[in-house]
Amino acid sequence: MTTDEILEKTKSFLAQFINVNVADDEELFASGLVNSLFAMQLVLFIEKEFSIKVENEDLDYDNFRTLNAIVGFIEKKI
Amino acid sequence: MTTESSPQKSEQKVKCVVWDLDNTLWDGVLLESDQVSLRDGVTDIIKTLDKRGILQSTASKNEYDHAMTQLKAFGLSEYFIYPQINWNSKAQNIETIARKINIGIDTFAFIDDQPFEREEVNFSQPDVLCIDAADIDKLLDMPEMNPRFITDDSSKRRLMYISDIERDNIEENFVGPKENFLATLNMVLTIAPAQEDDLKRAEELTVRTHQLNTTGDTYSYEELDHFRQSDQHILLVASLNDKYGTYGKIGLTLIECNEDVWTIKLLLMSCRVMSRGVGSVMINHLRNEARKNNVRLQAEFISNDRNRMMYMTYKFAHFKEKEKINDRVILENDLSQVQKFPEYLTVNIF
Numbered sequence: 001m002t003t004d005e006i007l008e009k010t011k012s013f014l015a016q017f018i019n020v021n022v023a024d025d026e027e028l029f030a031s032g033l034v035n036s037l038f039a040m041q042l043v044l045f046i047e048k049e050f051s052i053k054v055e056n057e058d059l060d061y062d063n064f065r066t067l068n069a070i071v072g073f074i075e076k077k078i
Numbered sequence: 079m080t081t082e083s084s085p086q087k088s089e090q091k092v093k094c095v096v097w098d099l100d101n102t103l104w105d106g107v108l109l110e111s112d113q114v115s116l117r118d119g120v121t122d123i124i125k126t127l128d129k130r131g132i133l134q135s136t137a138s139k140n141e142y143d144h145a146m147t148q149l150k151a152f153g154l155s156e157y158f159i160y161p162q163i164n165w166n167s168k169a170q171n172i173e174t175i176a177r178k179i180n181i182g183i184d185t186f187a188f189i190d191d192q193p194f195e196r197e198e199v200n201f202s203q204p205d206v207l208c209i210d211a212a213d214i215d216k217l218l219d220m221p222e223m224n225p226r227f228i229t230d231d232s233s234k235r236r237l238m239y240i241s242d243i244e245r246d247n248i249e250e251n252f253v254g255p256k257e258n259f260l261a262t263l264n265m266v267l268t269i270a271p272a273q274e275d276d277l278k279r280a281e282e283l284t285v286r287t288h289q290l291n292t293t294g295d296t297y298s299y300e301e302l303d304h305f306r307q308s309d310q311h312i313l314l315v316a317s318l319n320d321k322y323g324t325y326g327k328i329g330l331t332l333i334e335c336n337e338d339v340w341t342i343k344l345l346l347m348s349c350r351v352m353s354r355g356v357g358s359v360m361i362n363h364l365r366n367e368a369r370k371n372n373v374r375l376q377a378e379f380i381s382n383d384r385n386r387m388m389y390m391t392y393k394f395a396h397f398k399e400k401e402k403i404n405d406r407v408i409l410e411n412d413l414s415q416v417q418k419f420p421e422y423l424t425v426n427i428f
Contacts, residue, residue: 038256
């Protein structure tokens, strides 16, 4: 899977929760949009969509703070 | 210091009673005659359970409209949330109700006159308490049906779930991102130090809440009353309102205050407010307070099979694992990272 494909899939998932016009390096959670269900759904989405296991030690803010961070994290785990 | 006690572990309290209809709630079989009559004392039992904050639903093999019309005629339809009147297995229907209410199946009781139905439920859901309809005269005296405290929130519980159903329907049909939907609710979160009359509800929350609970430690009324007055502790209660009404008191936080470090011993939220962002707002408030008081902020977490979401809430709010003592993880917050409160909700702090 290419980086762009991962990026597109992640973007369309995020669009269900936040306004889509976020830049790839914009802080997703700076606006306080951190709720447990969203975080949980994001992790479950990543696990299912890309068939990877997100361990407790992976649940680091830095892995999820921007779209680029999420994509980088997924690429590292695939 | 924390003393752990679990007064109710041995005797699981029932949170939802699921009634069969034919020959259980009423005498007779609806499909065979239109002349069914309520069983003696049933109305009183239903109303009493409702006042105790025990939710009720029905799993009945009948035609939906027909049975609902009959329940309305008896003035009882409003007492049943997510009624499952269909031809599916009752075990499956009870699972559906549990999923929709979002409480554990082990907090359910099921009343039916037919041994077949009770056994079928028991077979796939051994944690459901199955009760023979012949024994309902003893129902109200069963210890499982007697919560330790009955609070304002318990007697309003059904109405609060009905507002939830209304909200969920609107949410399901809302087009656009979730954040925009949340903004339409006009939510107001109030965070205040626990008062004496909050304590019963606070104890109830520690006993009832498993999913959105960081440690699972339960505290008695007396312990909570001590923390409330202690200089070394802060005990906060959160309540939430929105345009559909009140969710009641839905959150509890216990902080132990030492000279240079505050430790969140317990952070819990009722699962009714899942996805409202309340836990994160509470943490954000504590981070602000810690900065103001010039102390470090730590939190304890004990993992169970249901509370991974709270671990994520901590991790996404800039907590990092520091050490592990047996199964208790100690996390420490990076207070240099500043987060705003979300714009979709108003926060009142007392």
